[in-house]
Amino acid sequence: MTRLGFLMTRLRPEEKLLLEELEKRPKVEVVRILDGEHFFDISQLPQEVDLVFERSISYSRGLYISRIFEANHVPVINPSVLAERCGDKYVTSQLLVQNGIPTPRVVMAFDEESALRAIEAVGYPCVLKPVIGSWGRLLARVENRSDAEAFTEHKAALGINHQVFYIQEYVNKPGRDIRAFVIGEEPICAIYRTSDSWITNTARGGIASNCPLTPELIEICQRTARTIGCGMLAIDVFETADGLVVNEVNHTMEFRNSITTTGVNIPSLMVDYVLSQARA
Numbered sequence: 353m354t355r356l357g358f359l360m361t362r363l364r365p366e367e368k369l370l371l372e373e374l375e376k377r378p379k380v381e382v383v384r385i386l387d388g389e390h391f392f393d394i395s396q397l398p399q400e401v402d403l404v405f406e407r408s409i410s411y412s413r414g415l416y417i418s419r420i421f422e423a424n425h426v427p428v429i430n431p432s433v434l435a436e437r438c439g440d441k442y443v444t445s446q447l448l449v450q451n452g453i454p455t456p457r458v459v460m461a462f463d464e465e466s467a468l469r470a471i472e473a474v475g476y477p478c479v480l481k482p483v484i485g486s487w488g489r490l491l492a493r494v495e496n497r498s499d500a501e502a503f504t505e506h507k508a509a510l511g512i513n514h515q516v517f518y519i520q521e522y523v524n525k526p527g528r529d530i531r532a533f534v535i536g537e538e539p540i541c542a543i544y545r546t547s548d549s550w551i552t553n554t555a556r557g558g559i560a561s562n563c564p565l566t567p568e569l570i571e572i573c574q575r576t577a578r579t580i581g582c583g584m585l586a587i588d589v590f591e592t593a594d595g596l597v598v599n600e601v602n603h604t605m606e607f608r609n610s611i612t613t614t615g616v617n618i619p620s621l622m623v624d625y626v627l628s629q630a631r632a
Contacts, residue, residue: 354630357401357426359385359417361409365608369619370407377627387413397424403630404428407604411439411484414604429626430583430603437580438603441483441518444580451579453572454597456590457521464504467517471500477522480507493522493550523590523597528552530563530589530596532573533605533618535625536582539565539573541614560609572596584622 360367374382387408392398404421406428408414418432437443448455461467480492492503529552532542545558552558586605590597607618
């Protein structure tokens with residue numbers, strides 16, 4: 353019998369589907385762990401489990417609770433090192449650049465004046481992003497100097513986490529981007545996310561449709577998985593005139609809009625992977 357810790361914030365559709373899949377599997381006992389409900393003594397194992405399946409909505413909660421389990425010799429899927437590489441956009445971008453994977457240019461700055469100079473160096477339009485964040489929140493497309501001054505002043509006023517300026521070149525997408533789902537090193541399916549807005553996240557109204565797994569898409573996803581760390585990843589890819597580029601990598605993938613769209617039982621394949629790691 354495998355005791356599987358299921359770490360979550362709340363029961364979203366994704367977690368409900370994953371738990372339903374786990375219930376079908378013999379010799380698996382699921383222990384639900386709500387990340388906001390408990391306190392954790394770092395000198396003790398929080399729960400007697402063999403493996404933790406990390407599904408926290410909060411990046412920081414998931415990261416630190418994973419580290420507590422790992423410090424007590426309980427493996428976590430996805431592991432904390434993978435979460436950190438995906439959850440911090442600087443870390444993701446640096447790894448992609450170091451390993452020669454096409455990705456938009458990024459410039460970093462650490463006060464308002466240097467941020468304004470960095471924006472001018474990247475050119476207009478460009479994109480300001482928080483280094484930690486998801487769902488397309490707090491993104492800003494900077495069109496001109498006036499925008500740059502307003503946005504940098506606003507970010508600096510938000511607090512310490514926003515005084516790191518992550519400035520990315522703007523990629524003129526064809527009204528859509530690609531989200532590819534990867535388990536281990538293998539892409540299992542992909543969707544186009546189409547929107548009239550420059551932000552195409554389905555959480556912000558983007559429409560999902562099936563995207564074929566072309567050889568080019570498979571190759572860049574496999575390279576990215578090997579670079580970031582093999583696990584369960586959602587890789588966001590832009591189509592450009594020069595080929596595909598990787599924008600971001602997500603370690604707690606959302607898939608509610610992609611099962612019917614692609615015809616792939618994503619939660620079943622995820623559970624297969626988690627249990628294979630438990631056996632390993």
